[in-house]
Each structure stands twice: as structure tokens, then as C-alpha cells.
Amino acid sequence: MNWSESKKILGKFFTDIGNRYKNLGNAKGFTKKTRSPFKHVFFFLLLTAIAGLTLYVGYLDSVIRQKFDGKRWSLPAVVYARPLELFKGLAITADLLEEELLLAGYRQESDVKDPGGYDRSGDTIRLASRDFHFADGLEKSMQLTVSFAGNRIESIRSTENGDTLSLARLDPARIGSFHPRRHEDRILITRKELPEMLVRTLTEVEDKKFTSHIGLDPLAILRAAFVNLRAGAAVQGGSTLTQQLVKNFFLTNERTLWRKLNEAVMALLLEVHYSKDDILTAYANEIFLGQDGGRAVHGFALASQFYFRRDLNDLKADQIAVLVGMVKGPSYYDPRLHPERCLQRRGVILDVMRQQNIITELQYRQAREAELLDSSKIMSGFNRFPAFLDLVRRQLARDYHEEDLTSDGLKILTTLDPRVQKLVEYQLAESIAELEKKTGRKGLEGAVVVSARENGEILAVAGGRKPLQSGFNRALDASRPVGSLIKPAVYLTALTNGYTLASPVADTPITLANPGSDNWAPANFDHKLHGRVPLLEALVFSYNLATVNLGIDVGVENVVHTAERLGAEGELIPYPSFLLGAVSMTPLEVAQFYQTFASEGFYVPQRVINSVLAADNRLLQSYGLSVEQRFDPQHVFLINTALQRVMSEGTGTSLSRYLPSSLQAAGKTGTSDDLRDSWFAGFTGDLLGVVWLGMDDNQPTELTGSSGALLVWGKMMAGLDAQPLELDDPPGIEWARVDGTDYGTGSNYRGRRELLPFVEGTIPGGAVQASAPAQTGDKSREPGIIDRLRKWLPW
Amino acid sequence: MTKIKKIIYFHPVSLLLLLLLQALLLNGCAVVAPVEERTPSSPAAALLAEAEESLQAEDYSRAELQVERALRVEPRNGRAWHLMAQIRYGQGDYGQTVQFCLKSNTLADNDRNLSRQNWKLLEKAYTGMGETSKAEEARQKAAAL
Secondary structure, three states, X not given: OOHHHHHHHHHHHHHHHHHHHHOHHHHHHHOOOOOOHHHHHHHHHHHHHHHHHHHHHHHHHHHHHHHHHOOOOOEOEEEEOOOOEEOXXXXXXXXXXXXXXXXXXXXXXXXXXXXXXXXXXXXEEEEEOXXXXXXXXXXXXXXXXXXXXXXXXXXXXXXXXXXXOOOEEOOOOEEEEEOOOOOEEEOOOOHHHOOHHHHHHHHHHHOOOOOOOOOOOHHHHHHHHHHHHHHOOXXXXXXXXXXXXXXXXXXXXXXXXXXXXXXXXXXXXXXXXOOHHHHHHHHHHHOXXXXXXXXXXXXXXXXHHHHHOOOHHHOOHHHHHHHHHHXXXXXXXXXXXXXXXXXXXXXHHHHHHHHOOOOOHHHHHHHHHOOOOOOOOOOOOOOOOHHHHHHHHHHHHOOOOHHHHHHEOOEXXXXXXXXXXXXXXXXXXXXXXXXXXXXOOOOEEEEEEEEEOOOOEEEEEEOOOOOOOOOOOHHHHOOEEOHHHHHHHHHHHHHOOOOOXXXXXXXXXXXXXXXXXXXXXXXXXXXXXOEEEEHHHHHHOOOHHHHHHHHHHHOHHHHHHHHHHHOOOOOOOOOHHHXXXXXXXXXXXXXXXXXXXXXXXXXOOOEOEEEEEOOOOOEEEEOOOOOEEOOOHHHHHHHHHHHXXXXXXXXXXXXXXXXXXHHOOEEEEEEOHHHOEEEEEEEOOOEEEEEEEEEOOOOOOXXXXXXXXXXXXXXXXXXXXXXXXXXXXXXXXXXEEEOOOOOOOOOOOOOOOEEEEEEOOOOOOOOEEEOOOOOOOHHHOOOOHHHHHHHOOOO | OHHHHHHHHHOHHHHHHHHHHHHHHHOOOOOOOOOOOOOOOOOOHHHHHHHHHHHHOOOHHHXXXXXXXXXXXXXXXXXXXXXXXXXXXXXXXXXXXXXXHHHHHHOOOOOHHHHHHHHHHHHXXXXXXXXXXXXXXXXHHHHHO
């Protein structure tokens, strides 16, 4: 009778016992009557022992089958950054691309062949991307040669055939995962994905008779016992791979005889029920191979990524030797912590590999010479961005149970742009330190949200000056009075109610009854009265009195309604003080509010997740784009023109220290009472950014919106190479020159001839219609005759 | 019918002829350009072409992902926003069809052809929503272009 036949019979036997164990009530059938009292006792004890043992083995058997047949591992949901799309003209330097590749776990190597490798020489980067399943399908690995000129990509070519590519999508960086309580991580692989060299080396080193034994290797145990006896200590183990798996899978680490017995029995049972391939694959996925901060690295596939930045199948002989060597003691032979020990162990394994002809003499010599870890530059993006992950987790919590996230191996494809995120974190920390020096106040904190201007995708979130501290996420949870940030809602309400940018507004004192408190008499920040000013000026210079007068005139309730339509959430109470921003919002909420200005009157729900894929890459959910036009483009155009002037001549002029005026950014400063909160919200041609600075205990910061938050915003946008904001006149806009004789002596616009946009038919008397101002960008250029002709041709 | 249409659409020459024919039929004597990308080498162009194929094949979720990708590369491509509107129309979401057409119109710049396509689709979407007066208004705007 051969082993496989015996396995069948044994399997049936144990299964029967296992089933019997499940029906404990039937156990009575084992006892039998006998006459002799002595024999009676003896047989009773014997039978009880046999029955007990049988039941126990049956119990172990059911434990094994339950775990092995069910879901063997809980897999955390893995969160990915957005994929980098490379195309000619993309604003990115070779340095930044290199950084991005390192973050995504690429390794630098001189011969770029295998996926996940890159090399740089001057302004050219060669890389081999890795296969990745996106929501729209598999993106295959590509060999690319990317050249840079200036701060842009000049060309992308296929390294193999030199063809120019118009667009190439790289595999995204893994930025985090949602762990179950037991903090284990692994990348699951199948038997086919296990390289033969690894399998042969592993069995040769750890369990020579793996393919033939029955779960135990008595000779190996005897040999180990003999060696240990001579050494007087446990220096050699006789455990088979099956026993090791059983130990890791089902048992604790204690060294007792009882555990050893359990281990042996379970190993036998495992071999009875499952094939060698099953056992080997489970072993390769389960084995503990190191610690990455709070995360335990399990399985060869993840270890391969973790130590060598390579897929398991791309490992070279020396790297396989390192991993197999580490099985004996992952911490003791850690290649990063104990390179010498690890190198010595690698030598031992390589010797075995050569002796057993797993590698050739040549491979052996090359492997002996190889560097222990071939990528010196390592930049783990793993759980590097807790503030962003926090937002992802909160959004997921609406659609998924906690358990789905920690056990089903979901893939979460997010909108995070690692470049933006890293720069935002850096600039926030730097600027806060700089401002603390300037004001002499310690404990300043801050938060930033950056999103894409048109589609509302959130690119970066900073929850505090220390990005790795995952405590209080100010971007999401610090709800603070927004001050003047609310003002555009007041002016937009006025513009939709017949006002123009040139309409005179009274910047004169006003006293109002405020429900529940004393009368309210607001003042201007500079404590001056500017008298009769154009509406534009009141917004650009953020005059409080003009704003309140205007807001009362159009109705506070209407302003609140506008704010809601812009995207402000929560309970907004129409007190007059609302007009000056006595309403609390988080930076994230402010971002949603300003997104509507940035996208020219369209409300675009901000998104942080694009799609969720199952472990087998099925698309489970995609969070699609949606838009809703909530305001006439003409009115929003007028407000945005005013917000551009905030930067060029109003409260935002200090920005010119960091950014060229050609950027033509639009934005608004905000400062709350007693300088407790310093805000800035603004947008460029491609990005929207909101910055908040303040103290956690709500003490004054001594900073205004323009002396604090604006500094962070300006430095941030400068570093991000933001694109110029070119506002195109929507249809129905006319331009006219206003002479400014109407305004009071306190007005900056008195006597100034100003070219201003108006909604068709609202040009005031006395103003002279004129053509639109020439823009700096190419887009405003009148199309040439060829261009115009081309539009009419079908090719 | 859809099958024949698909085959014709897939062949570049037929595509061109068909578009030309459509344009002629729809606009009487005036020669009108089809919605062709204005800068054929733009990075989003290939994606939009793929999205159009997915749209023809009524694979809306795929088309949507492709257009979203194109929009990440070229956020202010009016044609991409128009395709998004077509996708929503295919999905029967007339409300979002209207919104994406409006968005596309704000980015149409001087592209009268794109504006006309938007107004035509608006007419269909408003009709689908039972808003006949808005549909009529859209029809007139398309005709005036």
C-alpha cells in the first residue's frame, strides 16, 4: 500500500472521528459491559483513555480543517495613491519623478530590466513599471525612457522600440492599509507564483525530505536530538516545514512537550488531508520574516518587496538565500539591522545551493559578490500620510463594515498625489516654524487641504505640523470661525440681485441688534471709514462695514442660502454677524465651499476615493464624478475677477513675494476675532488650496490671514509649480471703463479709470463700453485664419 | 443596426465619411466639422478615442473611467466633459447629462461645434425629463449656432 492510498484511508478514519467529536452524545456507544470488577475498571480506564485520545485527535483534526478550508488569512484593505500619468509637457523634474518612483517602491539599478527598476542619468530616467489592475483593467508593465527639459517632460519613449508614447500610466504607490487588531501584513501568492529556486533552497535547508515524509521526519528529530545532547543545548531543530507551519498557524511559541506532541499530531493530520503543494503554499504565505514598525511582515512575497523592492519572481539567487536564511531567525538575521550576521548566513545558504546544484558555479560566485541590499535609497510610503488615510477611512466607513476593510484584501484607489502631499507637509512645518520665530508665540498649529480645481479630487491633506502624528486631524476636525472667508458669499448674493462690481456701497458705521447679546457695531480691521466705495473694492480690501451694509441690504437669510448652495454645511444661523464669518467650518468644509468658485459656479462634491476593487481585482465600486451648476457663470466670473484683484492689489498682495503675478491666482484671506484664526483659501489654474493656522487651545496667534496662512499658501503653490489662472469671459459678459468720480474720497478707486466686467445690460450710466483686456496666456489670442479654417474642416 | 453601426465606426475612413455625412444631413448645406479633438497629439486624445469606442459599445462604466482619466490629464477639455454627458445620457441619467453639457459649454471657448453638440444633447435630455420648454429653448440655441 503506498502513501497516497494510506492517506485516503487515514483521512477517512480521522474524518469519522472528527465527525464523531462533533456529535459528542454518540460517545456513549464506546462503553461495554464486562463481568470481572478488575477487568471492568481496567477496560473502562483503557476505553476512556482511547475514547479521550480519539476525541482529542478528532478535535485537532476539526481545528485544522476549519482553518485550512476556510479563509486562512485576514487581508487588510490596501490603499493606493493616484497613479502618475506621464505625458509630454507634464510639469515634473527628474528629481521629482525619481522621488515618486522611490515612494512607489521602485529600486535603482544600472540594468533596468525587471519591473520595478529604474535608472537615472542626468535628465533621463529609464524605468520598468509594474503590472497593475486599475478599475478600467490591467495596465501592463512598460519599459520607458523619460527625458526632461527645463522643469517638464520632453519625451516618453518605449525603451524597447523607441516609439514615442503620448501617455503612460505608472503603477501607484501603496500608501497604507487598514489593519485588523493583529497587525499582520502579507501579499498572498499561489503555488505557481513560488519560484522553483526558492522552493528547492527552502526544502534543502529546512526540510530535506519534505516531498516524501508524512509530516514528521523521525530521522531528522533523532539527528537533532543527538546534536543537541552533545552540545548540551538546543542548537538544531528537527521540525519539518509541516510542523513549522502548524506551529505558526495553530500553536503558541512555548517550548513544552505538550505543544510538541500537539504539533506532531497536527502535522500528521495536515499531511493526511492536504497536498504537499497546499502545505508549501500556506507555509510560504504564513512565515514571519520581519517587522516594519508596527506591521509584521509575513510571507516571502511581502518580504521580497519589503527588503528588495522586487516581486518574488524577480529575486536573484543571493536574495533568495537571504530570505531562506532568515527563516531561522528573522530578527537575528535582519539584513538591515544585522548585515554581517545576515551576510554570513547567506553564505551558508549559498553553499547549500551550490552543493545541491540549485545554482551553477558562476551564479554562486556572482551571488557571493552581490550587495546584501541592492537599493540603498529606500523611501517607504507606507502609512506615511495618516491625515489623508484618516479621511479615506471615514469615507469608506459610510459604505463598508470595519470587518470588510480589515479582512477582505480590498484595494482602495485614492486621489492622493504624493508629490503634493509631501510638499504641503514640508511647507506647513517650515512656515509654522518661521512664523513662530516672527511672533515669538509657541504652539502654533495648522492644517491644509489641496484639491484639483475642476474635478474636486483631494490631492493632499495635512492635519497638523507633524505629519506622522496621527492624533488630532485639524483638517477634518478643527471647526473654527472663518472670518472674511465667508465674504464672497455676501458679494455673490449681491451680484445675483442686481448689483455690479462698480455699484457704490457704503462703508459707513452701522449698529445692529444681535439676538441674545448687546447691540452689534462692527468695525473695519484698520478702524477707518472708507465712505462710498465700489462693491469690488469692498471685497478686494475686505471692508467689514461695507460688507455688513451690503449684506443687510440683500438679506442675511439670502446670504446664508448662497453659502449653503456654495457647499457650506452644518447649521448656519442668519445672524448679522454671519456676514463677517461668525460661523465655524473645518478646512475641509472651506475647501468644498471654495471649490464652487474654483469650478466657476459648479458644485463638485470633493472626492478622496476613486474606486474600490476586490482582492481578485473585480471593480466593486467607483465613486463617479458629478457636477451641478448652482450659479450663473457670469456672476461667478465677476466674483473670481474680484478674488484675483485681492491678490494683485488687496489683502493678498504679500503673495507677490513668493509667486509671480502672471499666476493670477484668486483667493481670500480670513482672520477671526482677536487674531485667533488665520485663514487663506484660493485657487490657481489647476489647484485649490485652503490653509488654516491657529492654536489648539484657541489662544490668539498674532497673525492675520495675510501675515500667516497666506505665507504657507504662497510657498506651497510656488513649490507645486501651479498653473496660471486664466479666467475666460463666459458668454454674456461685457467690459466697460468706469471713471470713478462717483466714489468717496476714502476710496482707492476714486478718480481711477477702471476696466471692469459686467453682466450684459448692467453697464452703469457714465461708463464706456470697451473691449476685454488682453490676457497674458496663449488662449486669449484670437485664433488665426488657419485655426479658424481648420475648425471647419473635418480633418 | 447597432452592430452595423459599430463596424462602420471602427474603421477610420468609414468613421470620417460617416461623420461627414451625418454633419451634412443634420445641417443642410452647411459643411460642419465633426467633434474632432483640436490637438490630435494631446495626451488625452487617445483616451477620449477609447472612451468613444466604449460609449459606442454601450460599456458606460468603462467609458466613464476613461473620460475621468482624460480629465485628470486635461481638466479643462470641453470635449471630455461633453463625452461625460453622453455617457450619462446613455445611462439614462438626464439630470447629470444636463449638468455635464452645461459644464462643457463653459469650456467650449470658441468651439461652436462643441457648443452645438451640447445644446443638441441638452434638447434630448430635457425632452427625456419632460421639460418641453427647456428642450425647445435648447433646440433653438443649437440651431442658432
